[in-house]
Amino acid sequence: MIVYLNGQFMPIEEARIPVLDRGFIFGDGVYEVIPVYSRRPFRLAEHLRRLQHSLDGIRLQNPHSGQEWERLVNELIRSGEAEDQYLYLHITRGAAKRDHAFPKPPVPPTVFMMSNPLLTPPAELLASGVGAVSAADNRWLRCDIKAIALLPNVLLRQMAVDAGCAETILIRDGFMTEGAASNIFVAKNGKLLAPPKDNFMLPGITYDVVLEIAQANNILHEVRKVAASEVFGADELLLTSSTKEVLAITTLDDKPVGSGKPGAMFARLHGLYQNFKRDVMRKDAASAGGGVA
Ligand code: PDD
Numbered sequence: 001m002i003v004y005l006n007g008q009f010m011p012i013e014e015a016r017i018p019v020l021d022r023g024f025i026f027g028d029g030v031y032e033v034i035p036v037y038s039r040r041p042f043r044l045a046e047h048l049r050r051l052q053h054s055l056d057g058i059r060l061q062n063p064h065s066g067q068e069w070e071r072l073v074n075e076l077i078r079s080g081e082a083e084d085q086y087l088y089l090h091i092t093r094g095a096a097k098r099d100h101a102f103p104k105p106p107v108p109p110t111v112f113m114m115s116n117p118l119l120t121p122p123a124e125l126l127a128s129g130v131g132a133v134s135a136a137d138n139r140w141l142r143c144d145i146k147a148i149a150l151l152p153n154v155l156l157r158q159m160a161v162d163a164g165c166a167e168t169i170l171i172r173d174g175f176m177t178e179g180a181a182s183n184i185f186v187a188k189n190g191k192l193l194a195p196p197k198d199n200f201m202l203p204g205i206t207y208d209v210v211l212e213i214a215q216a217n218n219i220l221h222e223v224r225k226v227a228a229s230e231v232f233g234a235d236e237l238l239l240t241s242s243t244k245e246v247l248a249i250t251t252l253d254d255k256p257v258g259s260g261k262p263g264a265m266f267a268r269l270h271g272l273y274q275n276f277k278r279d280v281m282r283k284d285a286a287s288a289g290g291g292v293a
Contacts, residue, residue: 002079004072004113009079012114021110023092026100027149029110030054035118035242036085037277039077040284042242044070046205050146051089053203057145059102060093063109072113082117086243089113090148120245126270129250129262130166132237134228135159137170137177137200144199156180167239167249169231172200176226179239183207184249187236187265192221206240213272219265236263246270 001012022028032051035042048069055062064072069089076087090112096103139152157180160168167179176195178184183204186193192214197203214221231237235258237249246269248262 001114002076003115004076004111006108006111009075015112017110017112018095020098021092021095022103023090023110023148025098026093027147027151028058029090029092029148030058030060030146031091031148032087032089032146033242034073034087034089036077036080036087036115037118037281038083039080039085040281041073041077041087042277042280043205043209044073046208050203050205051091053144054146055091057142058093058147060091060109061106063091063111076113076115080115080117084118084120085115086118087113087115092148118243120243121247125247127262129248129257129266130239131160131164131251131254132167132169132179132239132249133160133163133165134169134171134231134253137172139170141199143177143201144197144203146202153180163254165251166247169237169249169252171228171231174228176228176231177201178204179241182239182241182244184231185210185238185240186226186230186234187238187263188230188234190220190265192219192265192269193226193230194221194223195226196223204240204242206242206245209273209276210238210240210246210269213269213276217268217272219268234258236265238266238269246273 002009003012003015005015032047034047048066052062092110094107094109096107135156156168160166167182169179169184170177176184178201194211195201237257239247239249248266250257250260
């Protein structure tokens with residue numbers, strides 16, 4: 001497997017970072033996950049925009065221009081084995097003597113990228129849906145930053161795994177924020193409900209696509225705070241992420257969600273999402289990539 005580290009592509013076995021890297025010591029960095037279909041990055045400009053937002057959020061200068069990122073990303077995609085991949089981009093504040101405050105003068109950031117095969121949910125999982133548990137959202141107040149410091153998310157996701165489930169739905173002050181590593185939508189009486197993009201959730205790229213699809217296809221939808229009671233009383237629950245795309249949640253805390261089967265809203269949105277993906281990829285192919293602004 002070929003990875004990228006600080007200006008060079010190399011076999012992963014050769015990639016080394018100093019133990020004093022602030023990513024290792026403090027979790028002082030940010031990341032992105034970008035899906036790639038047929039060797040074309042999906043919504044690259046949007047992912048790079050979110051990366052910039054995360055970097056701004058931790059006051060770290062972007063080491064590359066949009067064009068440089070595009071070139072690096074495309075080179076990484078070429079080195080990957082699979083046609084469909086997920087790219088992981090990771091930037092830390094670099095290696096320096098351990099001190100909480102930023103190194104002065106600044107040190108070069110650590111830039112790491114890797115590609116893995118993208119394994120979207122198999123047909124059986126799409127047909128059955130997945131289980132979820134609920135938990136109090138005990139993360140910090142800047143969940144809009146895609147920070148590599150993911151210990152709360154790790155512990156919250158493990159709660160789901162320990163219960164034989166796929167995701168943990170997070171509740172803060174009586175409202176649903178998101179999943180441990182996904183965004184969550186509620187469907188009730190034919191309407192899709194989505195929490196607003198604020199500091200309590202990651203502004204998901206897949207979340208945006210789903211709302212655009214809903215808008216374009218006259219699916220009733222509303223972006224507003226979603227009460228925990230609406231989650232527990234939902235007809236359907238959906239999770240979205242770059243690697244899971246759109247998936248139905250069919251049990252919550254061991255109880256069936258609605259009918260306990262993936263419902264009409266899931267079927268509609270999942271189908272439209274697949275069509276959208278195919279259309280975008282076809283369009284990108286026709287215009288040879290559709291660059292990053
Ligand atoms: N996670 N919320 C959280 C906390 C996430 O970690 C993710 C994605 C999302 C969905 O965002 P997007 O649609 O842009 O993938 C929401 C990625 C996949 C990860 O950490 O592996």
